[in-house]
Amino acid sequence: MATTVPREELLVEGYTGAHPVDDRPFIRKYIFSTDHKVIGIQFLVMSLFFLLVGGVLAMVIRWQLGFPGRPMPGGGVLPETMAPGGIVLPEFYNSLVTMHGTFMVFFAIMPLLVGVFGNYLIPLKIGAPDMAFPRLNMASLWTAVPAGLLMIAGFFVEGHHASAGWTAYAPLSESPEYSGVSNGQVLWCLSLIIVGLASILGAVNYITTIINMRAPGMTWGRLPMTIWSLFVTSILVLLAIPILSGAVIMLLFDQTIGTTFFKPAGGGQPILWQHLFWFFGHPEVYILILPAFGIVSDVIANGSRKPLFGYKMMVAATVAIAFLGWIVWGHHMFQSGMNPTLGTSFMLSTMLIAVPTAVKVFNWLGTMWLGNIRFHVPMLNAMGFVSMFVIGGLSGLFMASTPVDIYIHDTYFIVAHLHYVLFGGSLFALFAGITFWYPKMFGRMMNATLGKIHFWLTFITYNMVFFPMHALGIGGHMRRIYDPTQYEFLQPLQWINVFITYSAFILFAVQLIFAYNFIASWFNGAKAPDNPWEDNALEWTVASPPPHGNFRTVPVVYRGPYEYSSPEVQEDFLPQTRKLPGDREPDVMPPGLRAET
């Protein structure tokens, strides 16, 4: 890198950047570490574990749906209360669905997107030595882990685990007399309250860090989209999660100390739970997709070797989605007995939210247009994201239309939608993000061939699993039913369920390739260079993996992160910190740096 200033000389008052020697004891370095990078990796390990758990639960669900009432191979190990003789019980099925949704949403995708990439990328990409509050950051991780354990513990308590769906509609969720579930639901509530606290602590940290700790020259207009998305997402987390916490606390009190918030018998309102849940829940689904949008924006620009198309509109769209996300929650409740006029308003606002999303999709395409596209594994997954997320987004329009939703509400059409946006969307973006930043995180490359095999097989089998679910939904197949063959009109559709089940088993097996690649590369991967993808952002200017404290001295930023194929330089990339002759120094310069330049 050709910089004009000898950086090592420039020490800034109050700045202790990268530590030349790292003499922290083992436990402070790897377990109770306050280093954002270590915490990010810890979140990664934790949430991949829960992704696996969620995936295993899905396999059991699929077995039951494909072959209702038949003993599951290997199911004999499960206790009598779950699957006597390997045959899944209806009560257990409901717990499976509930916990599959809960683990995937709260313990896999959300910590993967926000916990992992928020922690790992924010300080590096904005040029900060660490988070604003490193110890709070550590506290956030070590609050999330026990919450996860508590959630798992629910499988082993008296009665069943929570089994009212991940949406926990009252009064079913709070009435042991109707659900047969007591302790499981209590643990579910406690776990969500605790993990919510962890998320809030994280969000406070991210927001403060992004506002206050951007390196000189890293103006709002030069922030990478990942950081913009994480910033907006953190605001959503900060303001939405407490609503969930409040609602869950009321649910818990209803169940344990006899309050009657949602109990009609005591004058309460079941609908109130739904309003509170979805007032949180819809912002939540954007929490689950906005960081993915950010990751994909960065990866597509890198892969296309071209500046991101319409950066300002991308930022504006992100903010618009976040705003609109607060006024659409009623679209989950069109059939709940909600006031129909209110339904119409929610439909219109929901329709409008498609517009900023459309802007994003077309801007990604615009970025690829006239590019010079490198199909590295992250890029493949990012393109997979675009093509699959669109299907999920467009199916959202069917449900947004109130009359059509009358028919498809609570059918597999919804299940198809949510997997297209969550798997086709968030998870593909995560595959893109993990493969993209893996070299930086672990200092090793992942195997590209395995990566490509994993991508293509996932892409194909994933569609085989979830695309036919649209057909099931149009056929009227309700969700959360233990045995679809009970209904005559669903029997002709059962072969689709069988097909989906076989495909799902293959899909799961294919994910093991990823797990293998992930673990094996950690130990044996080729050594990663500092900047394997020839990217412009700040994290690629430091070693892989970066030292504790990140940057040796304050990095100075001269341009946005997407200057690919700029005519100003020979290479097709132009790092943000590289000073070209015509570049102005940032307005704000730390005293040390200013004196020298």
Added chain:
Amino acid sequence: MGWIMPEGASTYAGDIDRLYYLILVITGVALLIVEVALVAFAIKYRERPGRRAHYTHGNMKAEVVWTAVPTVVVVMIGVLSARVWGDIHRREGPPADAIPVGVMAKQFEWNTTYAGPDGQLGSADDFVTRNELHVPVNRPISVMLEAEDVIHSFFIPAFRVKQDAVPGMHIRIWFEATKPGTYELGCAELCGLGHYRMRGLVTVHEQADYDRWLAQPRAAAETNR
């Protein structure tokens, strides 16, 4: 398997299905545009030695187009949907000549209350059937939905009817069946371990048939009380 709606058997079905197909076509076109562009760009602009990407940060005109067109499209879908929605959830309630029926959902069955000869619900000659709903063809039916324990959802796929039954609430919906026959009634809201088997049958009779059926089980119901 496919994208074709199953055959409908109520007055709503036509409107809802038309709307569904309209959205299917619109989203189908949008999907095609995106996927074709994605694949085409991937092929056309793949990396080749010596090539360099076009250096541009965007194009205002393009942005305006792809903001405006989707806006118009979704607002149109919204307006059309609002009209159908308004017809279904009419401000003035079910048509005046609708036959009143009470449906009480509970774990895991549907109890239907019919007005007796007086045509009034809540009088002494009401009678109840379990997991069965009998209605005449081409007559609006006004259903008062209630739930005893938890939330259930009254779902008759062939009629395109779905409405949650919420404990503590009295929700009125209406529909008009257009074809005699037997249809399945399902529960669409998770309501406990028996949710999957909370099934009922809806029988749509010709008017004469219906009158005959109405005359017959009444005595039995009275002894049941």
Added chain:
Amino acid sequence: MPDVAHQPGPGEAAPEHKEPPYIAIFFVLGVLTLVELGVAFLPWPKLTLILLLLLLAVWKAVLVALYYMHLRFEPNRLRMLAIAPLPLAVILVVAVIQEFS
């Protein structure tokens, strides 16, 4: 943009800093509480009472935020951040109340 890093932030401990009227605010808060108590038991129409009491409560809350939490002396950016969640609270309550009234 000026080199803001070097100016003492607003509300910063400058030696000549004049203390805001903390004690005066305290007396206002006390008096407003008394007024509230008086108003609450008046035989006025329910709606009037509710509006009046809410007004008094908001008045007190605003005083606390402006002076005790010294929002009055903070940069504008922080003030905006502080009031940002309030519209959401209003949206939630106003929308859901439609259901029941």
Added chain:
Amino acid sequence: MAHGAHGAHGAVMQPPLYAEPGAGVYNEKLGMWVFLGSEVMFFTALIGSYIILRVATPAAWAPLSERVLNVPITAVNTFILICSSVTMVKAFAAAQLGRQQALCRWLLATVLIGATFVGIQVFEYQELIHKGFVPSAGLFPSTFYTMTGFHGFHVSVGVLCLIYVTWKAFRGKYTGADHRGVEVVGLYWHFVDLVWIILFTIVYLI
């Protein structure tokens, strides 16, 4: 704070020197304000539910004069909490001027007054429960205990934090140039007071 965040001397109560202009305040203060935003939404869930339930089922609330709540004692308690706010802000003013003794005294007063508030609330709860006004007795007690209980929980957490800050103050850790702890805990404390102002009105007086 840990490495990198701030230097050992000088401008700790300013935004980091080496960064773009952010919110214009130092990290801890910004962080506390951001956190308070989250607290606003938490209390929105609880208070909002109360308002909604009350509009939906007005009959569950007896007229003011017939309610079991002890308004006089709570009015006194409200006044006590306001007192603790003024002692807190005086502590902050003393810290700004670097007056150690005054700082310690005001902080100690705040801790004591805050603890008194909690004590009175516990007494009030006991009295109410004695009268059969228990959380399971209906909508009003459900909402009442949840809202005031979580407020009381916040006050208690505040008292614990204040004890820590007071202890540090007695050890002379706060100076005119660096009294972040005092200011930040003060923000939290005033916020809790502010919530009570709202709660007192809508729960006890309306």
